[in-house]
Every structure is written in structure tokens, then in C-alpha cells.
Amino acid sequence: MAQQTSITVGRKAHSTSNHDVGLIVAIIGGMLLAMVWSPLGWLRLPLALPFVLYLPGYGLTSTAFARQDALSTVERNGIAIGLSLAIITLIAPVLSWLGVGIGFRPILVSELLVIAFGLVGMLVRRQQLGDAAYAPDLSNLVRHHWLTIGAALLLCGAVAYTFTTLPTAPYTEFYILQDERVADYPRAAVVGEPLAVDLFVVNREQAAQTYRYEIVVVDSWGEQKSTLLFAGEPFDVAMHQTYTTRAEWQMPAIGDDQQVLFHLYLNDQLYRELSLWINVDDTNSP
Amino acid sequence: MITKDKHSTRNLLLLLLYVGSLAVYAVVRFNGLWGENDMSVLAEMIETMVKSAELVPANAYTQGYGYPAIATFLIHMTGITTTQFQLLLVPLLAAWVVLPAWLFYRELLRDERLASLATVLLLIQPDLLFVLLRSSHEKFTRGLMLLGYYLLLRSLRSRQRLGTFAGLVFAFYATCYALITVNNLIAISYIVGTALAVLILQGVQRVIEGALSADFLRRMGYVLLTMLLIALTFTYFIYAPSKVGIDLFTSIPERISLLFFNATRSDGVGGVNPYRVVGLNWPSTTVYLLLSAANWLVLAVSGLLWLHTTYQLWRGQVQFHYTQWVLWSLYSAFAAMTAMAILIDASGFLGANLQLRIFPAFGMLAAPLIAQSVRLPVRGRRTFALLGGMGLTVLCILSVIKATNEPTISNNWIFATEQEVEGLNWVRQHGTTGGVWTDYNERINKIYKLVNVANPVETTLRFTSQAQLANNLLISDLVRERSLRFNQPLPVETDHLKVYDNGSTDIYHRRPKSAFDQ
Numbered sequence A: 001m002a003q004q005t006s007i008t009v010g011r012k013a014h015s016t017s018n019h020d021v022g023l024i025v026a027i028i029g030g031m032l033l034a035m036v037w038s039p040l041g042w043l044r045l046p047l048a049l050p051f052v053l054y055l056p057g058y059g060l061t062s063t064a065f066a067r068q069d070a071l072s073t074v075e076r077n078g079i080a081i082g083l084s085l086a087i088i089t090l091i092a093p094v095l096s097w098l099g100v101g102i103g104f105r106p107i108l109v110s111e112l113l114v115i116a117f118g119l120v121g122m123l124v125r126r127q128q129l130g131d132a133a134y135a136p137d138l139s140n141l142v143r144h145h146w147l148t149i150g151a152a153l154l155l156c157g158a159v160a161y162t163f164t165t166l167p168t169a170p171y172t173e174f175y176i177l178q179d180e181r182v183a184d185y186p187r188a189a190v191v192g193e194p195l196a197v198d199l200f201v202v203n204r205e206q207a208a209q210t211y212r213y214e215i216v217v218v219d220s221w222g223e224q225k226s227t228l229l230f231a232g233e234p235f236d237v238a239m240h241q242t243y244t245t246r247a248e249w250q251m252p253a254i255g256d257d258q259q260v261l262f263h264l265y266l267n268d269q270l271y272r273e274l275s276l277w278i279n280v281d282d283t284n285s286p
Numbered sequence B: 001m002i003t004k005d006k007h008s009t010r011n012l013l014l015l016l017l018y019v020g021s022l023a024v025y026a027v028v029r030f031n032g033l034w035g036e037n038d039m040s041v042l043a044e045m046i047e048t049m050v051k052s053a054e055l056v057p058a059n060a061y062t063q064g065y066g067y068p069a070i071a072t073f074l075i076h077m078t079g080i081t082t083t084q085f086q087l088l089l090v091p092l093l094a095a096w097v098v099l100p101a102w103l104f105y106r107e108l109l110r111d112e113r114l115a116s117l118a119t120v121l122l123l124i125q126p127d128l129l130f131v132l133l134r135s136s137h138e139k140f141t142r143g144l145m146l147l148g149y150y151l152l153l154r155s156l157r158s159r160q161r162l163g164t165f166a167g168l169v170f171a172f173y174a175t176c177y178a179l180i181t182v183n184n185l186i187a188i189s190y191i192v193g194t195a196l197a198v199l200i201l202q203g204v205q206r207v208i209e210g211a212l213s214a215d216f217l218r219r220m221g222y223v224l225l226t227m228l229l230i231a232l233t234f235t236y237f238i239y240a241p242s243k244v245g246i247d248l249f250t251s252i253p254e255r256i257s258l259l260f261f262n263a264t265r266s267d268g269v270g271g272v273n274p275y276r277v278v279g280l281n282w283p284s285t286t287v288y289l290l291l292s293a294a295n296w297l298v299l300a301v302s303g304l305l306w307l308h309t310t311y312q313l314w315r316g317q318v319q320f321h322y323t324q325w326v327l328w329s330l331y332s333a334f335a336a337m338t339a340m341a342i343l344i345d346a347s348g349f350l351g352a353n354l355q356l357r358i359f360p361a362f363g364m365l366a367a368p369l370i371a372q373s374v375r376l377p378v379r380g381r382r383t384f385a386l387l388g389g390m391g392l393t394v395l396c397i398l399s400v401i402k403a404t405n406e407p408t409i410s411n412n413w414i415f416a417t418e419q420e421v422e423g424l425n426w427v428r429q430h431g432t433t434g435g436v437w438t439d440y441n442e443r444i445n446k447i448y449k450l451v452n453v454a455n456p457v458e459t460t461l462r463f464t465s466q467a468q469l470a471n472n473l474l475i476s477d478l479v480r481e482r483s484l485r486f487n488q489p490l491p492v493e494t495d496h497l498k499v500y501d502n503g504s505t506d507i508y509h510r511r512p513k514s515a516f517d518q
Helices: A002-016 A019-036 A036-055 A055-064 A072-099 A104-132 A138-144 A148-162 B008-029 B037-052 B066-078 B082-109 B114-122 B127-134 B136-159 B160-182 B184-207 B212-238 B240-246 B252-261 B277-281 B286-292 B293-312 B322-347 B354-371 B379-403 B418-430 B443-451 B479-485
Strands: A171-177 A189-191 A194-206 A208-216 A228-231 A235-237 A244-250 A256-267 A269-281 B472-476 B499-502 B506-510
Touching: A019 A036, A019 A055, A019 A138, A036 A055, A036 A072, A036 A104, A036 B066, A036 B184, A036 B418, A055 A072, A055 A104, A055 A269, A055 B160, A072 A104, A072 A208, A072 B008, A072 B066, A072 B082, A072 B136, A072 B160, A104 B066, A104 B127, A148 B008, A171 A256, A171 A269, A171 B418, A208 A244, A208 B293, A228 A244, A228 B212, A228 B499, A244 A269, A256 B212, A269 B252, B008 B082, B008 B127, B037 B066, B037 B082, B037 B443, B066 B082, B066 B136, B066 B160, B082 B114, B082 B127, B082 B136, B082 B160, B082 B322, B082 B443, B127 B136, B127 B293, B127 B354, B136 B160, B136 B212, B136 B322, B136 B354, B160 B184, B160 B212, B184 B212, B184 B322, B184 B354, B212 B240, B286 B293, B293 B322, B293 B354, B293 B499, B322 B354, B418 B443, B418 B472, B418 B499, B418 B506, B472 B479
Parallel strands: A189 A269
Antiparallel strands: A171 A194, A171 B499, A194 A244, A208 A228, A208 A235, A208 A256, A256 A269, A269 B499, B472 B506, B499 B506
16 A cells, blocks of 8 residues: 555656655754754754654665665655664764764764765656656645654654643742751750751742741650740742741750751641751750 | 555554554653663763763763764754653654564565554563663664564565665665664674574475575575674674673673673673562562563463474475565574573573563564464454454553553552652752662662763762661652552651651651761
């Protein structure tokens, strides 16, 4: 079926010029434009993929198998991708041995040269073979290959979806530091002595939020197990912004292993919790 | 002459969409944070090549520059990062394998409908699906192997047209060279398997006179010799890291096993015992066998069919076309290699993961062997096709569950969450010395390294597997679930300080015990 289609298409093609060459030039032009003009940057990925993985092999395949009945369309596509991969593995050591390195410009220039070489060869062979040459008629592409185009668009859509819409879970980061480090947190204190840590709230909720925080001490040995030490006022944090404050409190009673809890509230619901352990004495021990 | 199928284009597109959809599913299921050791290590090698622009950078891949080079070309041209390439783009490239597989099977079976069926049987095998979907060189090695076989058979069919024949021969050697550069050891084991097949055919020629033309066997001999020469030249003269990799293996048996069977030492890196991990990675052997049903069915059915065919050949009851001889001999050769690999694995003498590497190649040949024996009955054709389709769908779903290590069933979790990565970013930014514990295995560490491949973590973050030595511990909802599933206690002590909380990931800091602790 595929072979028959290509024969029919090919016969019509000769008189309607080299549509595939036009498409290749458009792909390359679009890709180069997307590389230099940022508003079109989103086009770079979908155009660079065929530029690297298909076009170098397509030109060579169309040159080596110039007769339309030499291979079917599926065979041409399979070989074109395989040859494009092979070309990379041949170009890479050449660039390295030439001393230009496997960088952006050497890759771009070498791939362009290979594609140009393939296209020139293809056009020469088409000229020689006339009507017998392989020359797909892209003007009938939609009519003959609507399924192919649909599948290609679906695959492109899948790539686009994968790259652009991976869901980002909304969340809030709540943490405490001492001098920008995860170290040297208060571990011992005297009753009534001021203690402090730097408290941070990072809003990654995809919308502005209003938070507030409290500091609570839990003394599992004491009579009053849980004591509110500080209740802050509500504060707004814009999306992707960080709220920082110096959280200060004093330990109310003597006792080892007292747990200081930092509660973060969102919409008056307890949302996040942090904790420190502090031994509290009545005097500074040496 | 090949029997055409008017639906072949539609079938091919459906197959492409099937693999493309699986790849999208694998990426989306884990929110793009799906990875394991090989992907992480390869990402580091790619990043080094991208940054240094050298073919042989400091940490070059010892088995060939092909995959990092393909990655470097794509990264430079598309403008994406190495992390995006490895985590998002490479799984989607798995779809390309459909084309060479279908083309090879079409040449072998001389029937487009059977080629489509064989491709389906290939793509429902979970072990092959796993290596195709993950971001490693294997989607290229397997695809190039299939393309190489196709080009070889196609060139045999095109000898009367010199131009086409020459083009196919050129494409064949270019493909072989690409395969060797992507992974020279897999390429050599492929050459050895093919050589073994040719030896089998030489034996057949002696027993069944005229079964194959002497010209065909001679050409196959030349082809293999050329391929082996290219592979050994590449390994020993063109790409220095390959030789270094082989020189690490001191004894001759080890080198032979590495070169010709693509095996690594049982105590070497990557020397995972595939038989032992079944018990660790899956809740029970029954579940493992059920999810691997496609593998075992393909193995068992193809084995029975091969035995039946071989018996018929022995009795002279069937006549083979040369492509059938090729399939039969290749299947025999790779079956023998797989059997040898399992024996060697079991003995622990040379390697521990031989069958893991050779089995996918064997599966590639088992699929067409089954497809060529499928005969739809004249009566009840539709019912038979419907039941077959339903059976394949069930096998496909089971295989996808296994290939993606679906965490609701598998214990081998190879994904992380954005919040876990963010938690580690915080430790990296603010943490001090002492190391960080992240999970009972290296799940998070590998993905974190992959995500941060452009900004290596080694100098700023030290992972430790010993919780008692860690200064900070990352405890996430996933770690808690794993703790319950493995019945292992969380390493957090009552008096650890909880200093970071993002909802699903907490960072605990060890409570200082002395004045010198931080």
C-alpha cells in the first residue's frame, strides 16, 4: 500500500517541483529563526528534532535510493532516522579531530553541510531520473496522509504537553535557620532569656496567601503541658515570594527537653509545624 | 515477494502512538522525576561532553561515545538542558524503535500483517519496554540492531539492482558503526550471536544439502568478519576509554565474557543479581510472574514452536525460505546464548547479569517466530481476533505496570517528588557538614543528581546511607510509606529538631549532643 502510494505520488510530483526541499528549507529556516528570536523560541524544539534526527538521513536516503520504486515510504523513513543517528556518530569524532570541538556552532554547521550535501545529491539524481525519481508531492499530503499528519501532530502534542504542562504541586515551605545555616539552633536557655531564630515562609501555592505563626512550648514534665509563647499577626505573601522574620520568645519555666513548636497557619488551619528541643535552667551554666 | 497489508500504515501509526503514549505516561506518571543509577551516570557523562565539547571528556562512557554525542547534538540544537533531555525527551524517542522493528519483521516474515503482529509481541515484553522507556542508550542500541538486520536482509533481496544494493550496504555498515559507538559491548554480543547463527546455518548446509546458497553463507561470513573488525578496531584503537574499560578486567575469561557476552563482574558496578532482586522488588514471586507474563509466554510459546519446527526440519517435513532459515538460526543462536548466560549467572563464575542483557535480544527474535506461526481459523475469525486482541491488551497493561515499576505494586521505586527535591535543595543551600540521609536506598539521591547535573552536588552535599551518621535526615511521605511497606523503623529519633517542612517533606536535624556539635 505504502509503496503504491509513493509511486502514484511520485509520478505527479515531478511536474510540481521539489516540495520536500521547500519543506526542509522551511524547517531549517524556522529553527534558525527560533534560535535567534526569542518570541519563536518555543518552535526550536519541534524543529530541531527533525533537523538532527531526520533531515541528514533523508537527504542521503533520497540520493542513494533516488528511484521511486527503490524503497517504500516506511523504509525511507526508517533508514533516514537510522542514518541521521549514524551521521552524528561519524561527525562527532571528525569535529573532535579537527579541533573545533563538539559545540553549538560546529554541530550546526556540520549538520547543515550534511543536509545540503544530501539535498544537492537528491536534486541531481532527480534531474537524471526524471519521472522515475522519488519526489513526494506534498500538495496532496493532507489528502493522502491525513492519518500520518494526525499521528505526527498527536506525538508533537505529547511532547509539548510533557514539556510544558507537567503539574506543579502547590505547597508552602516553612523553615527556621540560624545565621543562614542549619546549625547552632538554641539548645539551652535560662528562664526569661530572649531566644530567636530566623523564620521563613516561601509561598509556592500558585496564588497569594495569608499566613500567621505561633510559638508554643511543650513541657512534657510540667503541669501545664502546652503554653503559647507568641502569636503573630497575619501576613500576606505573594506567589513565589519569601517572608522572613526574626522569631523571638522566652522560655517560661525550668526543665530539660522542652519542645518549642513553631506553628504556621493558613486560613486559620494549622498548616506546617517545626520543632526545637531546649534545656532550660535558672542560671547560665558554665 | 512481500504480502502487502492495506492497513499497514494505520497499524504502524497505531504502534508509534502506542509507544509514544507509553513514554508520555512514564514521564507524566512520575511528574518527570523518574530515574535510576544508569540514567544519572549517563546524564553526568552527557553534561561533561556538552560543557567540554570533547569527544573523550574526563568521565567518558567506556562503552562508546555514541549516546553522549547524540545527546550533545540534540541538546545544543534544541536548547534544552541535559536534565530535560534525560528526564523528558529521551523517553519519547523510544517510539522510533517501532520502524526498524516492523521493517526487520517484514523482511523476515515477508508479510506486513505478520510484521505488525510481531512488533506488537515485541512491544508488550516488559523487560524490553523498561529499557526502551528509560533514558539510556538502549533505545538506540536495540533500534540500530533491528535496523542493521533489516538492512542486511533487504540488501540480500536487492542484489539485482546495483544502486539500491550499494545504498543498502552503505546504510548497513553506517548503522553497524553507529551501534558500535553507542555501546561496543552490546554490539559485539550482537555480532557474536549473529556469527553463531551463521555457524548453525553452515551446519544445516552440511546436513540438508541445498538448504541455503553457498553465496549467501559466504556473504554472511564476510559481513560478520567486517563487523567484528570494525568493532574490535573501535574498541582497541579508535576509542581509548573502551580499551581502558576492558583492561580493568584482568583475567582472560573475564575479558572474554565482557567482550563477547557483554557481562560485568558479579562484584563490579552494575553487577545486580537479577534473580535475587525479584524477591526484593516485588511483593511476591506470583505477582512478578504475573506482571512478566508477556516475557514468559513469548519465551515458552516461541520455545515450543522452535522445537516443533526443528523436529519438522529434521524429518524433512518442511521447506524453508532463506529468511525463515535466518530467523530459525538467529533464534537458536540467541536462545543458546541466553541459556549459557543463565548457567553462567547461576554459577557466579563470570558475571551476574548476563541474561539481563542478552534476553532482550532473544525477545526480539522470539516475537517474529511466534507471529509467523499464527494462523487465523477460517471459521470464527473475528472471535479469535477479538479474544487475541483482548489477551494482548491485558498483557500490555501488565507489562506497562512492570516496565514503569508502578509504585502501588512494585517495591522498586525509582521516582521522587518535587517536594523531596526542594527539600534537598534547601539542605544543600543551608546545610553544614555531616551528610544527609534521604531514604533506605539511593532513590532520591540519583534523581537529585540527575536534576542537578549542571551543578554537581558532590562538593556541597554529601549523601550517607547510615542514618546514625547523618546530620540531617529527609523524611517525606514516600519515605514513610516505604518504611511501612518494608517494616523498617524511621531513623528519626524523638529529640531530632524538625527544621524544615513543605507539607510532604520534612528535614530533621540531629540534636547537638556536645558543645562541638552544630
